[in-house]
Amino acid sequence: MIRESPPATAVRSPGCLRRLAPKLGLLVGTILVVLVIGEVAVRSLTKIDKRLTVRDPVIGKRYVCDFDDEVFVPESGRIVHLRFNRDGFRGSDRPYEKPAGTRRIAVIGDSMTVAVATAEERTMVVELERLLAAAFPTESWEVLNFGVSSASTGQELVLYRELVWRYQPDIVLLAFFVGNDLTDNSRRLTSARRIYFDLDDKGGVRQLPYLAAASGLSGWLNQHSRLYVWYRILRTRSRERVREMRGRSASRFQIFNTAGNEDLDHAWELTRRLLAEFRNEVSDRGSRLVVAVIPSGPQIYDDLWAEVLSAAGRDASDFDRDHPEHELEDICRELEVPCVTMTEDIREAVETGPETGDERLFYDQGRAHFTDDGSRLAAEILFDLLVGEINAGPIEAPIDG
Numbered sequence: 394m395i396r397e398s399p400p401a402t403a404v405r406s407p408g409c410l411r412r413l414a415p416k417l418g419l420l421v422g423t424i425l426v427v428l429v430i431g432e433v434a435v436r437s438l439t440k441i442d443k444r445l446t447v448r449d450p451v452i453g454k455r456y457v458c459d460f461d462d463e464v465f466v467p468e469s470g471r472i473v474h475l476r477f478n479r480d481g482f483r484g485s486d487r488p489y490e491k492p493a494g495t496r497r498i499a500v501i502g503d504s505m506t507v508a509v510a511t512a513e514e515r516t517m518v519v520e521l522e523r524l525l526a527a528a529f530p531t532e533s534w535e536v537l538n539f540g541v542s543s544a545s546t547g548q549e550l551v552l553y554r555e556l557v558w559r560y561q562p563d564i565v566l567l568a569f570f571v572g573n574d575l576t577d578n579s580r581r582l583t584s585a586r587r588i589y590f591d592l593d594d595k596g597g598v599r600q601l602p603y604l605a606a607a608s609g610l611s612g613w614l615n616q617h618s619r620l621y622v623w624y625r626i627l628r629t630r631s632r633e634r635v636r637e638m639r640g641r642s643a644s645r646f647q648i649f650n651t652a653g654n655e656d657l658d659h660a661w662e663l664t665r666r667l668l669a670e671f672r673n674e675v676s677d678r679g680s681r682l683v684v685a686v687i688p689s690g691p692q693i694y695d696d697l698w699a700e701v702l703s704a705a706g707r708d709a710s711d712f713d714r715d716h717p718e719h720e721l722e723d724i725c726r727e728l729e730v731p732c733v734t735m736t737e738d739i740r741e742a743v744e745t746g747p748e749t750g751d752e753r754l755f756y757d758q759g760r761a762h763f764t765d766d767g768s769r770l771a772a773e774i775l776f777d778l779l780v781g782e783i784n785a786g787p788i789e790a791p792i793d794g
Contacts, residue, residue: 445509446542447481452555453548453588453603454541455481456507468756469510469764476513480556483507483516483538491561495533496525498779499557501549502568503577505687505762506540515765520772521779528780537562545577546667547590551600553671558678564782565675565682566775567668571717572689575648578667579660582647590667592659598666646691646701652711665724672730681731683782685775686721688736690759693743697759733778735771742770 445464449455456477466473478486491497500506500518508516522536539549539557549567557565576582580589580601593599647657668684675682691697692714702709713719718734725732739754753759754767763771 452552466510468761473512475509489559495535497560497562498536498564498566499539499560499562500536500566500568501552501557502540503544503570504542505570506568508762508768510756510762511765511768515768517768517771520769521775524772524776543585543587545587546574546664547578548588550667550671551588562680565680566685568685568687570687571648573645575660575664576645578664581656582660592663598670646704648717649712649714650708651713651716668724669728672728684725684730684732686718686734688739690755692736693739694759731782735774738774
């Protein structure tokens with residue numbers, strides 16, 4: 394009788410594993426050593442710090458709660474003292490219940506509002522609080538910063554629904570940044586991990602499913618591994634370069650396109666309905682909504698505008714650097730929402746006064762966020778708007794609910 398032999402793999406498997414074990418151990422050990430060396434190198438040779446943003450399953454994104462430390466910010470090239478409160482937003486803890494005799498303004502926006510490259514006392518929000526306190530000394534003023542990087546109007550609406558209203562603001566100041574808010578509102582134009590909305594069949598908006606994201610391991614690495622943060626930064630920059638090579642980076646400039654197209658028209662209509670929803674919800678709670686339009690660098694500086702037109706190619710003839718303001722002013726007029734645009738005032742300041750060093754009023758030669766001087770100027774423009782709103786009449790106390 395011929396006896397069948399066991400499968401070869403069954404015979405060889407234990408032996409193979411024993412022979413491979415030292416090699417696998419050596420490989421794993423080598424990888425660990427390389428990672429440790431990389432971690433030490435990044436910490437020693439760069440000023441990269443841990444990531445401070447956190448994915449949130451409800452409001453989309455916030456900062457590390459109860460954070461208070463010195464952090465090197467590459468954009469401004471300096472160490473900045475950053476403080477985030479119990480809810481993960483910039484500034485100190487404030488009670489949810491508004492103290493008697495206090496006026497509160499909640500400023501909701503993206504990275505232009507949170508301004509991590511600027512010391513807290515020099516941010517647009519704190520400068521605005523200082524101006525209001527000086528102009529109305531008989532009242533107590535609190536201006537709260539609810540800015541978070543990469544936020545869109547839709548995500549900001551959710552933030553108001555879930556958190557901001559609890560602070561009982563008299564005025565909700567919604568900061569709309571021309572540089573990316575329109576495209577960030579539309580899932581057709583961007584695909585970042587943020588909260589998106591879309592149009593519904595009833596003339597309103599509906600929130601799309603949102604996956605809060607990052608795994609527990611990724612979150613831990615963001616907080617404890619500078620090498621991992623360096624890798625994330627490098628990957629993001631590489632993707633941006635690829636998009637530029639493919640000509641896709643020009644999509645963020647479509648807000649200046651007066652000709653429009655199906656996706657762009659959809660983004661504008663979505664933005665209009667989001668602002669309408671914002672107005673309704675703020676009004677229902679007894680507060681006032683005010684929209685502030687923050688310009689991007691190309692709207693201020695001619696050389697940057699020339700770069701936009703170059704990126705637009707054949708569509709350049711349809712581009713208008715003032716088009717975003719006109720569209721947003723029309724929307725706010727239709728919705729009867731006060732609106733202020735900063736572009737003309739900032740252009741005038743650039744033309745009539747010297748700017749600081751090579752940073753202009755925005756970091757990175759006009760391409761990034763407000764410098765200290767830019768933040769102060771923005772606060773002065775907002776102050777002029779809010780004085781009119783304050784003098785328009787008393788604001789009824791926000792209702793609970």
